[in-house]
Structures are given as structure tokens and as C-alpha cells.
Amino acid sequence: MYLTPEQEAMLKGEYGWSTAKAMEIIVKVGESLGAENLVKIVHAHISGVSFSNIGEHGTRFIRDFYEKGGRARVYTTINPGCVDYSGLQSIIDNSLINAQKDIDNALVKMGFNPVFTCIPYWYRPPSPGEHLAWGESSAVIFANTFYGGYTNREGGPIALAAAITGYTYNAGLHLSENRRATVLVTTAPDIDRQVIGAVGLWIGDNIREITVIPFAKHLTFPELKILLASMAASGSHAMSVVPGLTPRGTYIEEIEEKIVVEKNDIDKYIGDEYPRGSLVLGYVGCPHTTLMELMEVARLLERYGSPRKGRLLLTIPVEYTERYRLLINRLKSKGVEIAAGTCPVVSRLRRKYDVVVTNSGKAAFYLRKIHGLKVRITGLREVIESVYA
Amino acid sequence: MKPVVDGDCEGEVVLVDQYMSFLGEVDPVRGIVKTEKEEISVEGKILVFKGSRGSTVGSYVIYAMKQYGRSPLCMLVKEVEPILIAGCVIAEIPLLVVEEYDDFAGTLKNKNHRYVRYTRGSGILYAW
Numbered sequence: 001m002y003l004t005p006e007q008e009a010m011l012k013g014e015y016g017w018s019t020a021k022a023m024e025i026i027v028k029v030g031e032s033l034g035a036e037n038l039v040k041i042v043h044a045h046i047s048g049v050s051f052s053n054i055g056e057h058g059t060r061f062i063r064d065f066y067e068k069g070g071r072a073r074v075y076t077t078i079n080p081g082c083v084d085y086s087g088l089q090s091i092i093d094n095s096l097i098n099a100q101k102d103i104d105n106a107l108v109k110m111g112f113n114p115v116f117t118c119i120p121y122w123y124r125p126p127s128p129g130e131h132l133a134w135g136e137s138s139a140v141i142f143a144n145t146f147y148g149g150y151t152n153r154e155g156g157p158i159a160l161a162a163a164i165t166g167y168t169y170n171a172g173l174h175l176s177e178n179r180r181a182t183v184l185v186t187t188a189p190d191i192d193r194q195v196i197g198a199v200g201l202w203i204g205d206n207i208r209e210i211t212v213i214p215f216a217k218h219l220t221f222p223e224l225k226i227l228l229a230s231m232a233a234s235g236s237h238a239m240s241v242v243p244g245l246t247p248r249g250t251y252i253e254e255i256e257e258k259i260v261v262e263k264n265d266i267d268k269y270i271g272d273e274y275p276r277g278s279l280v281l282g283y284v285g286c287p288h289t290t291l292m293e294l295m296e297v298a299r300l301l302e303r304y305g306s307p308r309k310g311r312l313l314l315t316i317p318v319e320y321t322e323r324y325r326l327l328i329n330r331l332k333s334k335g336v337e338i339a340a341g342t343c344p345v346v347s348r349l350r351r352k353y354d355v356v357v358t359n360s361g362k363a364a365f366y367l368r369k370i371h372g373l374k375v376r377i378t379g380l381r382e383v384i385e386s387v388y389a
Numbered sequence: 390m391k392p393v394v395d396g397d398c399e400g401e402v403v404l405v406d407q408y409m410s411f412l413g414e415v416d417p418v419r420g421i422v423k424t425e426k427e428e429i430s431v432e433g434k435i436l437v438f439k440g441s442r443g444s445t446v447g448s449y450v451i452y453a454m455k456q457y458g459r460s461p462l463c464m465l466v467k468e469v470e471p472i473l474i475a476g477c478v479i480a481e482i483p484l485l486v487v488e489e490y491d492d493f494a495g496t497l498k499n500k501n502h503r504y505v506r507y508t509r510g511s512g513i514l515y516a517w
Contacts, residue, residue: 025475025478025479028394029478032393032394032474032478034482047444048446048448048449053412053449054449054453055417055418057453057456057457058452135446137443152471152474153471154475155445155448155473155474156445156446156449156475157448157449157476157479172471204442233444234443235408235442236408236440236470238470260463286460308504365413365443366412366443366444369423370412
């Protein structure tokens with residue numbers, strides 16, 4: 001691989017241990033993917049920061065980089081950790097706060113922005129063609145598909161290494177010729193947009209190639225976020241193409257195969273009906289809610305009093321608690337539980353629920369697998385109704 | 390076959406013929422892969438699977454398996470992506486791409502082959 005004199009010096013240790021180690025990781029991964037050189041990035045997003053997911057060894061790995069001098073060389077944001085920073089809820093177990101603090105302190109002192117959200121594009125929307133090194137699979141696919149940014153699905157350690165060096169390997173989706181969509185996916189007319197998360201899980205599970213998904217043009221921004229996130233959870237999709245939405249010039253469309261998603265394909269992803277009287281955890285916010293979703297939830301809650309069949313949990317970026325305080329207070333007054341800077345996928349729950357009802361395919365995928373919970377996918381309105389009606 | 394993270398690879402095979410998300414489908418503390426049907430121990434084995442999917446946290450789960458002493462000895466896959474490679478790089482677990490994966494997995498199943506051997510740099514994978 002060709003390295004510039006600066007990159008060579010980094011690798012040799014002239015910038016300290018952390019930079020050298022970070023460069024070594026990037027070069028090794030790059031070489032194995034056939035990269036000929038490195039590419040300068042403008043934004044790194046660090047995933048793998050939740051103590052409940054990475055444990056003591058992951059914590060040690062990150063702290064080593066901080067203690068041995070690693071510092072951000074580019075604008076860098078941080079994914080959610082395993083504790084709630086708002087104090088506005090009672091669903092998520094905050095007992096790991098000290099362990100999480102060790103990780104957070106190292107990240108913040110390295111100069112990374114403590115946004116603790118999986119929607120880093122809310123802070124800095126990428127421009128078409130910009131090179132990024134993002135972890136967080138849902139953010140990666142959103143950056144490539146909606147914004148036309150260029151990023152691979154970087155594993156957590158690569159995103160960290162890229163933040164410290166300012167570079168990543170020039171392979172995969174950093175090269176225009178690899179941004180080639182070959183499978184056209186359409187949905188049967190009787191598939192409801194409420195279960196778009198289940199459609200995403202089916203696509204992730206059954207298709208390997210980069211897809212063209214014209215039906216997604218009719219989705220709202222939050223629905224698109226949910227669809228793409230679920231494709232990236234059950235599969236390894238890093239981008240998709242929505243004609244008319246994905247910035248032109250950031251992809252090549254050469255259809256070789258057409259696939260129709262049928263209604264009975266997605267049944268198993270939606271999950272079973274649950275009996276009346278079940279204790280329900282309604283969940284919205286995977287990936288983290290946008291302002292539009294918060295407003296929509298508040299609007300839907302207007303006709304209801306307090307929760308009747310369980311609890312409703314929303315997860316949001318930390319900054320919303322200040323920025324949208326009036327809206328948050330309104331939601332709180334309806335008994336909504338609001339967790340900031342975390343989510344149930346990367347944390348532990350304080351108690352068991354009979355069923356989780358959510359609009360998120362990604363949440364369904366991981367809550368079933370990590371926490372062994374029963375999950376039912378449905379639309380936003382139905383999630384609210386499952387708890388309040 | 391093509392070495393991605395090169396290294397010796399010899400031992401008993403365990404075939405998990407699917408893509409998997411190391412976050413959620415692997416328990417690093419116990420060294421177990423959780424499929425829809427069963428739990429499979431991969432500790433000290435040669436893990437054969439299609440490749441990674443899902444969470445970008447997967448790299449750290451691979452690293453944790455190694456640190457807990459519960460990792461597979463090496464991994465043989467159909468395709469690689471950065472999440473998997475990064476995990477194997479930092480955990481120092483050999484990772485090999487088997488280009489004719491489907492034939493290879495079929496052979497393991499049909500002929501009931503249970504062991505493989507690959508020597509670093511040799512380019513040849515033996516199964517018996």
C-alpha cells in the first residue's frame with residue numbers, strides 16, 4: 001500500500017503509540033481489502049462505546065488509546081452508551097453508570113463530541129461524495145443512501161483508529177465503482193408502510209447485493225431511517241439507492257435482478273400477536289427519534305391520559321432534553337419514559353415485559369437476540385395505542 | 390482460498406452455515422454462537438460461516454472472545470467486511486476467505502469431514 005510521508009511517520013510511531021497502533025489497524029484492514037492507499041476523512045463516528053456490549057476488554061482497548069496519547073484529528077461523534085443521561089425514565093437500568101463513565105471519559109478527553117446518538121447526521125449531515133469513517137450500521141447506510149456520503153461499515157475499532165489518524169483505507173464504498181446497485185426490490189401492494197421495519201429485516205436477511213428501492217421514495221424521513229436500519233441489522237447492507245432521493249453521481253445503477261417482497265415473506269419478522277392483558281413496553285426511537293417523530297408522538301398522545309397497559313419508551317439524542325424541553329415536558333406529562341443518549345439495544349432493562357411493541361425492525365432484531373424478548377413490529381400510531389388505548 | 394489475516398489454522402471444524410451478527414448472535418463470555426435452532430460452542434474450534442452481518446460493534450465482540458479465552462482458533466468465511474476483519478486483526482485470529490465456500494461447506498456436511506489444516510502462507514487448505 002502507498003503511504004504518504006506523514007502516514008508513514010504515523011505508522012513508525014513518530015506521533016506516539018496510539019497513532020501508530022491506529023494506523024496499523026487501518027493499514028492491515030485496508031491491505032486485506034485490497035486498498036492501494038488511504039483516504040482523508042472529514043467525520044468519524046465511533047460505535048462500540050456501550051459498556052454492556054463491549055465489556056471490560058473493549059473498555060481497556062479504548063482506554064489504552066486515550067492513556068497513550070490518542071487524540072481526535074477530525075470531527076468525531078460518539079454513539080449511545082448504556083446509561084440514560086436525562087434522568088427522565090425508569091425503564092433502563094443505570095447501574096452500569098460507573099463502568100460507562102470510564103469509557104465516556106476516555107472518549108471525551110480524546111476530543112470526541114459527546115453527542116451519544118446513533119443519528120450523527122443530525123449534528124453534521126454529510127455532503128455528497130464526502131469521505132467518512134462511520135461505525136453504527138444504521139448511520140452508515142443512511143449516510144450512503146440519503147446523503148450520498150462515502151463510508152464503509154467500519155467496525156468500532158476502525159472508526160476509532162480513523163478518528164485518531166484522520167484517515168481510513170481507500171476501498172469498498174470509498175470507490176465510486178463499488179457503489180453499484182444491481183438488485184431492484186419492490187414491495188407487494190398489500191404491504192403496509194407501518195411494518196416497513198419488517199420489510200427491511202427481510203431484505204437484510206435475503207439479499208446480499210446493493211439494492212434499488214423505489215418504494216422508499218414515498219416514505220417519511222423517520223420511516224426511511226427505520227427501513228434502512230433494519231436492512232443493516234439483519235444483513236450487511238451499507239447502502240441502497242432510492243431513485244430521486246439518493247444524490248446523483250454517488251451511485252451506479254445496473255439492474256441484474258428484480259425481487260418482489262410478498263406479504264407472507266415478512267410475517268415472521270413482524271412477530272406474533274400477543275394476548276390481551278400483556279404487560280407492554282412500547283418503544284420508539286431506534287434509531288434515535290427525529291424532531292418530527294417526537295412531535296408526531298405528542299400529537300398522537302393528545303387524546304389519551306396516562307399509560308394503561310405498560311410503558312412507552314422514547315430514546316433521543318442527549319441534546320434534545322435541552323433543545324426541545326417544552327416538547328419533552330409535554331410528553332413527560334403523559335407518562336412517557338424518555339431516555340437520552342442510550343437505547344434498549346445497548347443497555348439493560350430494569351424489568352421484564354411480556355412483549356415489546358415497536359416501529360423499529362432493528363430494535364426487534366436485537367431485542368429478540370440479545371434480551372430474548374418477544375417483539376411485535378407495527379406502526380407509530382399502533383405503538384402508542386398498544387400502551388395508551 | 391485467500392488469507393485475510395494470515396496465520397496457521399488447524400483443528401476441529403464447527404460449521405455455522407449462515408451470516409451472523411457477533412453482537413446478539415455470539416456470547417463472548419461463553420464462546421457460544423446462538424442460532425435460531427441451537428447454541429453451538431466455538432471455543433478452540435475452526436469456525437466456518439458465511440460472514441458477518443449487523444452491528445459494527447461485532448469487532449469488539451470478537452476481541453472480547455479472544456480476551457476471555459473463548460474464541461475460535463481461526464475463521465473460514467465466504468466473504469469478509471471491515472467489521473469482521475477489524476475484529477480478527479485486533480484479536481489476532483487468522484481469517485481466511487474460502488472462494489468456493491458453498492462447495493467447501495457442502496463437502497464438510499456430506500463427507501462428514503471434521504478437521505482442517507492450513508499452514509500460514511501455503512495457500513492450501515486440507516480437510517478430512
